[in-house]
Amino acid sequence: MTFWPKSRTARRRLTILLAVAPVLALAAGLTLWGLRDSISLFYTPAQARAAHVAPGRAVQLGGLVLPGSVVKHPDGRVAFAIADKQETARVSYQGDLPDLFREGQGVVAEGSFDAAGVFQAKRVLAKHDEKYMPREVADALKKQGEWRGDGAAPAYGKP
């Protein structure tokens, strides 16, 4: 036991370190491992096209709901399109849309593209606030020169 220090305080510190280190190492390891497939990047349709998002990769797709694109199927499936200024992406979603989901408004869909290029959404977010524009959507649209503040009618890409 040569490494065990003689001083009482040093021994106390070493004991604490020995107790804390494994838990911290475990937490750090789990964190790195857990982050590998839990991170999902945010894209607008044009960015997703440019980045060649692989089918099956969990991402978020945000933009404005293209007016007239919402089709509700009897089996509960909903199809709509998310658009930014340059690009439009088809989205398929099984479930009830959020109460604040409206055509022409900003939404964020979580899910992945399938092999046919249709975005299979697992969750669709629209917010409680009726003026809500998801921050990522607003930022991305501002970059494209789309954003004109509240109430301005936006232009859309060709479906």
Place this chain on the structure above:
Amino acid sequence: MTVELGAFALTLALALSLAQAALGFAGARRPSLAGAGEGAAIGAFAGVAAAFAALVAAFVVSDFSVTNVAANSHTAKPLLYKVAGAWGSHEGSMLLWCLILTGFGAAVAAFGRGLPAGLKSRALGVQGLLGLLFLAYTVFASNPLARLAGPPIEGRSLNPLLQDPALAFHPPFLYLGYVGFSVVFSFAVAALVEGRVDAAWARWARPWTLAAWSFLTVGIALGSFWAYYELGWGGWWFWDPVENASFMPWLIGAALLHSAVVTEKRGALSGWTVFLALAAFTFSMLGAFLVRSGVLTSVHAFAVDPTRGVLLLSILGLSSGAAFALFAWRAPALAPGGVFAPASRESLIVLNNILLTAATGAVMFGTLYPLIYEAVAGAPITVGPPYFNLVFGVLMGLAMLALPFGPLTAWKRGDLAASADRLKLAAAVAVLVGFIVFALVSPRKALASGGVALGAWVIAGALAEVAERTRAFKAPWPEVRRRLTGLPRGAWGMTLAHAGLGVFILGACYETAWKVEAAEALSLGGQLRLGAFELTLKDVGTVDGPNYLAERGRITVTRAGRPVCAPEPERRFYPAGKQSTSEVALCNLGVSQIYVVLGERRASPDGGPAWLVRSYFNPWVQLIYLGPLLMALGGLLSLSDRRLRFAVGRKP
């Protein structure tokens, strides 16, 4: 006029907070000033209370010349939601925050008679500084009592999703918890200024921690319950930034509760306890910042305003930065407490603290990682639930495994083998429960069965501790009864809280693993299969509510031909905000629930009307809410223990 008086009272409270801070610190040296500081604390509370009453009154009479009322109320709204509207918006909720902050200050001034004069005076001074910061923010940056130049005839109404009993009471409880930690924070800073943290200090700080933590537990449970049945997604926890923001102070508060016991009983860990006391309120403020600044995209949040976010971040940085700097300066001088062996109750509580703080760190990292990533890589991302489930689940699983050993192991030098021997029966019960669930519940899920076994282990462990203390099954009944009635309330509180945690784990694991979901667009008479149940849409009628119109579906649920229940979900339309919401119908079957949502009307293939009916069978879901309720009750029961109320020695 009431509103102007309220605004005046609020400004007065701001001035009194300044006086409270100055007199509090000065009063620690000159006792003649300490009484004035206490008076200022009570006065500040009275001022904020008057302002809050004025705001509630403005909401009740629908005074739309007040900006906040015009934006959040409506004449047709039921009275409960008019009152709740007062704290439904950003401005109003900050006023509620200030009300509770000054309220706790006044409570310390009024009820802290047994406290040493210096500590009390300084704690009130720190509380006054916090009050000063938050009241200044409320008065200058988010005044809820500001008038509107051209008052509208009708208000914009409170968001219909927030017009719900659970959500009406959710903010007050949540804030009692968040802000309750401010008292512990103030005590910690005062103790650091004095340079003395001892067992007596921990005994004074502990009741406030217990109260805050219990309120926070109820607040989070109410919020989760609201999300469960009002959002209509069938889930109760989404690892959303806003949920995490409320969960982090809860975890730190739980760690603090335990480490304060060690400091109180054994005088050890004093530096760590003070650190946690500072961290708990820091996380509360971080939560306030995250929710209101909009830096993270959340499914439920206030309307956001970046300038306010910067101000809140400044308040957070200023108060916590100063407190932690003080800690770094003074903590090395704190006397190290009693020593303990590696196998002792102290060590187990240290383990609990390490795991709880590591879990908090993991939750914080996952919550803030999108911010870090966006700052570094420039692309927005989110961190999904799998990350949280994995990291948090493993760390808490370890903590749950160790939990029953804590109360059964002696202070200072314990015998883990003896504790294990006393837990043999509990372990057998847990393993048996796990195997039964694994064998009988289909589909088979090993991990979830393990989780259920873990819940049973925690409950059985808590009961084993009571049995051990009362010598149940060993001593004759009269002696057991004498011991049962003789147990202090604090012990019952701990047992109840631990058992409540076990109940929660049972519910959370079982519900998550074995919930059944089904959705289909049904025409009248259509049927939907949900596991063993059959749902039939009988009829859809219209209903005129006080401030909404609704379609109400009549649905019968049968199981093998026998009727089970008749849920009536609604889809409501609120003309005031032109919003529609779905009102979920819940059927209780024991502790399980059938959850039915009526979706919007759409065309069926044959051209007639059809409604999207979405339904979940959530087995054991009520345990998820029963568990936290038991935990909060346990906390309040401990709080009522004579020891905490009276044993606070009055030292000369």
